[in-house]
Amino acid sequence: MNLRDLLYSVYERKLSRELNRAGATAVRPRHVALMLDGNRRWARDAGFVDVNDGHRVGAAKIADLLEWCEEAGVEVVTLWLLSTDNLKRAAEELEPLLKIITNVVDELSGPSARWRLRIVGALDVLPREMSESLSTAAARTVGRPGLQLNIAVGYGGRQEIADAVRKLLLKHAEAGSSIEELAEVLDVDHIAAHLYTSGQPDPDLVIRTSGEQRLSGFLLWQSAHSEFWFCEAYWPEFRRVDFLRALRDYAARHRRFGS
Numbered sequence: 001m002n003l004r005d006l007l008y009s010v011y012e013r014k015l016s017r018e019l020n021r022a023g024a025t026a027v028r029p030r031h032v033a034l035m036l037d038g039n040r041r042w043a044r045d046a047g048f049v050d051v052n053d054g055h056r057v058g059a060a061k062i063a064d065l066l067e068w069c070e071e072a073g074v075e076v077v078t079l080w081l082l083s084t085d086n087l088k089r090a091a092e093e094l095e096p097l098l099k100i101i102t103n104v105v106d107e108l109s110g111p112s113a114r115w116r117l118r119i120v121g122a123l124d125v126l127p128r129e130m131s132e133s134l135s136t137a138a139a140r141t142v143g144r145p146g147l148q149l150n151i152a153v154g155y156g157g158r159q160e161i162a163d164a165v166r167k168l169l170l171k172h173a174e175a176g177s178s179i180e181e182l183a184e185v186l187d188v189d190h191i192a193a194h195l196y197t198s199g200q201p202d203p204d205l206v207i208r209t210s211g212e213q214r215l216s217g218f219l220l221w222q223s224a225h226s227e228f229w230f231c232e233a234y235w236p237e238f239r240r241v242d243f244l245r246a247l248r249d250y251a252a253r254h255r256r257f258g259s
Contacts, residue, residue, distance in 0.1 A: 015241060015244035015245065015248060019072075019244065019247060019248065019251075027250065027251045028072060028073050028074070028247065028250075028251070029072075029074060029203075029204035029205040029227075029247070029250055030074065030075050030076065030201050030204055031074070031075065031076035031077075031078070031200065031201045031202065031203045031204050031205075032069060032074050032076070032077055032078075032203065032204070032205045032206075032207065033077070033078040033079075033080075033203035033205070033206045033207070033218070033219055033222075033223070033226070034065070034077070034078070034079050034080070034206075034207045034208070034209075035080050035206070035207070035208040035209065035212075035216070035218055036058055036062075036079060036080065036081065036209060036235040037208055037209050037210035037212055037234070037235055038054075038209050038210030038211075038233075038234030038235050038236070039051075039054035039055045039057070039058040039234065039235055039236060040054050040055070041054070041210065041234055042054045042057070042058075042234035042235070042236045042237060043055075043057075043236075045234075052096040052097065052100065054234075054236055055096075055097055055100045056100055057236040058235045058236045059100055059101070059103070059104040060104075061235070061236060061238065062079065062104060062108065063107075063108070063113075064240070065077075065238075065243070066108075066115060066146075066147065066149065068240050068243045068244075069147060069243075070146065070147055072243075072247055074147060075147055075148065075201075076147065076148045076149075076150065076200055076201060076203075077147055077148070077149050077150065078120070078149075078150035078152060078197070078203060078219065079149070079150070079151055079152060080152040080155060080218050081101050081104075081151060081152060081153050082097070082098075082101055082121070082152070082153045082154055082155065083154075083155055083156055083216070083217070084121075084122065084125060084154060084155065084156035084159055085156070087125060087126075087154065098126075098127065098130055101130075101153060102130050102133050102134065105117070105119075105133075105134055105137045105138075105151055105153075106133065106137050108137070108149065108151075109137035109138065109140045109141050113141070113144075113146075114144050114145055114146035115141060115144060115146040115147055115148070115149040116141045116142065116143075116144045116146060116147070116148050116149065117137060117138040117141045117149050117150075117151060118138060118148065118149070118150050118151070118196075118197075119134045119135065119137075119138050119150075119151050119153060120150045120151065120152045120153075120155060120160075120196035120197055121152050121153045121154035121155035121156075121160075121196065122154045122155070122156075122159055122163065123135065123153075123154060125154045126153065126154045134151070134153060138151075148200065150196075150197060150200075152196075152218075155196075155218075156217050157215070157217035157218060157219060157220030157221070158217060158220065160195055160196050160220070160221070161191070161195075161220065161221055163194075163196075164191050164192075164194035164195050164221075165191060165194075167194040168182075168186075168190055168191060168193075168194050169182070171194075191221070192221070195221060195222070197219075197222060202219075202222040202223070202224070202225065202226065203219060203222055203223055203226045204226060204227065204250070205226065205227050205228075205229060205246065205247075205250050206218070206219065206223055206226045206227070206228050206229070207228075207229045207230075207231065207243075207246055208228070208229075208230050208231070209231045209233055209234060209235040209238050210231075210232075210233070210234050210235065211230065211231075211232045212230070213230045227250055227253055229246040229249055229250065231246070
């Protein structure tokens with residue numbers, strides 16, 4: 001172990017002790033959402049010829065993250081793996097990424113995994129074979145005891161809200177309601193009930209790696225009252241100590257909903 005790793009190890013143990021001492025009085029996030037950003041930049045900086053190696057290393061880290069979340073008592077985790085904008089990339093860049101995502105979701109739903117998966121996003125914009133594979137993987141995890149894991153693939157925040165409104169309109173049309181009747185009763189709860197994450201608590205904490213400090217459309221509706229934590233580290237080099245720092249920072253904040 002080099003000096004840098006040793007110092008990180010000491011710091012990590014210090015953070016763990018601080019959070020453990022706080023115990024039941026510590027404010028812990030129930031739902032953590034993460035933007036796993038910086039895979040390609042990490043690969044370039046690390047000297048990889050194929051930048052998709054960054055995505056592969058990042059994908060391999062997800063299981064570690066879920067372990068950290070379980071240790072911290074997090075109940076719901078949402079990971080943004082592919083945006084609708086990503087689908088506009090050139091085929092030679094996009095196809096390896098789609099394969100990596102399909103493989104990691106398959107691994108996360110395997111017989112040795114304990115998490116319950118939900119695919120959140122517009123599956124109809126994905127290749128049919130990939131969409132079917134993701135849906136099958138999620139179906140395998142129904143009833144498992146672990147945390148709820150949302151995999152955001154083919155996801156865009158504006159698209160999600162548009163899809164929710166469309167579902168709401170179709171539901172009322174099927175019931176024979178007019179637009180005027182719907183307008184009289186429509187409120188935010190009606191739309192929330194048709195989001196991809198319906199039935200789940202909104203994220204308490206949103207983490208973005210790679211130093212970027214913007215949402216880029218991630219969980220636009222659900223993050224209205226979320227706390228945000230931005231980390232300079234690229235996702236493949238994100239460590240448990242970074243996650244613990246995010247939890248410590250979150251616990252120290254005074255959340256003011258809507259003010």
